Amino acid sequence: xxxxxxxxxxxxxxxxxxxxxxxxxxxxxxxxxxxxxxxxxxxxxxxxxxxxxxxxxxxxxxxxxxxxxxxxxxxxxxxxxxxxxxxxxxxxxxxxxxxxxxxxxxxxxxxxxxxxxxxxxxxxxxxxxxxxxxxxxxxxxxxxxxxxxxxxxxxxxxxxxxxxxxxxxxxxxxxxxxxxxxxxxx
Numbered sequence: 001x002x003x004x005x006x007x008x009x010x011x012x013x014x015x016x017x018x019x020x021x022x023x024x025x026x027x028x029x030x031x032x033x034x035x036x037x038x039x040x041x042x043x044x045x046x047x048x049x050x051x052x053x054x055x056x057x058x059x060x061x062x063x064x065x066x067x068x069x070x071x072x073x074x075x076x077x078x079x080x081x082x083x084x085x086x087x088x089x090x091x092x093x094x095x096x097x098x099x100x101x102x103x104x105x106x107x108x109x110x111x112x113x114x115x116x117x118x119x120x121x122x123x124x125x126x127x128x129x130x131x132x133x134x135x136x137x138x139x140x141x142x143x144x145x146x147x148x149x150x151x152x153x154x155x156x157x158x159x160x161x162x163x164x165x166x167x168x169x170x171x172x173x174x175x176x177x178x179x180x181x182x183x184x185x186x
Contacts (some may be wrong), residue, residue: 018045019043019044019045021043021045021140022041022042022043022047022051022140022141022142022174023041023042023043023044024039024040024041024140024141024143024161025039025040025041025042026039026140026143026145027039027040028108030104030105030108032164034104034127034148035103035104035105035108035147036067036166037102037108037129037145037147038145038146038147038154038166038168039131039143039144039145040144040145040168040170040171041055041058041141041142041143041144041171041174042171042173042174043171043173043174044173047173047174050136051142051174052138052174052175052176053090053176053179054087054092054134054136054142054155054176055134055142055144055171055174055175056086056174056176056179056180057078057086057087057089057090057092057134057179058086058087058094058132058134058142058143058144059144059170059175059180059184060086060179060180061082061084061085061086061087061132061146062083062085062130062131062132062146063184064082064083064086064184065079065080065082065083065098065130065132065162066130066146066148066162066164067161067162067183068082068161068162069153069155069159069161070122070159070160070161071159071160072121072123072158072159072160073121074120074121074122074160075117075119075120075122076098076099076113076114076115076116076119076122076128076156077115077116077118077119078093078097079115080099080115080116081090082097083099083111083115083130083132084098084132086179087132087134092134092135094132094133094134094135095135096131096133097114097115097116097131098114098115098130098131098132098143099114099115099128099129099130099131099161100113100114100115100129101113101119101123101127101128102127102128102129102147113126113127114128115128115130120161122150123150123160124150124151124152124160125149125150126149126150127147127148127149127150127165128147128148128150129145129146129147129148130145130148130162131143131144131145131146132144144170145166146164146165146166146168147164147165147166148162148163148164148165148166149162149163149165150162150173151163166172
């Protein structure tokens with residue numbers, strides 16, 4: 001058909017980028033040695049205090065869940081709230097899932113791994129995304145998505161943790177360092 005796809009740019013819906021707003025870039029691809037699904041939010045100008053705080057709290061949730069050490073046979077839905085806590089502390093939340101399994105030459109969103117209540121327990125060798133966010137209708141949206149590998153933690157008894165495999169920096173312009181703990185900064 002000669003009709004453009006819903007995601008194609010058009011003269012009617014396209015506009016120039018500006019330094020006065022936030023941009024969310026949801027990227028990914030499938031390669032011979034893996035699949036990526038990485039989202040970053042950037043602001044090239046001066047973010048508002050709310051934008052900066054919300055971004056920092058989303059980042060805190062991403063870091064807190066990514067660094068979590070948990071027992072084997074733990075389902076993702078059991079630990080999902082670690083990604084929301086920094087937002088919940090100030091009465092904010094997001095209305096989407098916190099992460100999903102990552103397929104290789106399959107679906108980017110691969111069942112049954114993830115952080116929903118009906119996902120299987122996490123096990124070493126699984127890849128999943130961790131992607132908290134925050135959205136204010138008509139104003140801005142934030143999502144920070146990384147791909148992580150479930151690995152064995154360096155603990156006396158066999159516990160699990162995540163290894164972040166995404167190598168894309170965060171926007172330092174949007175980070176309020178005063179909200180982060182020393183461990184989160186590291």
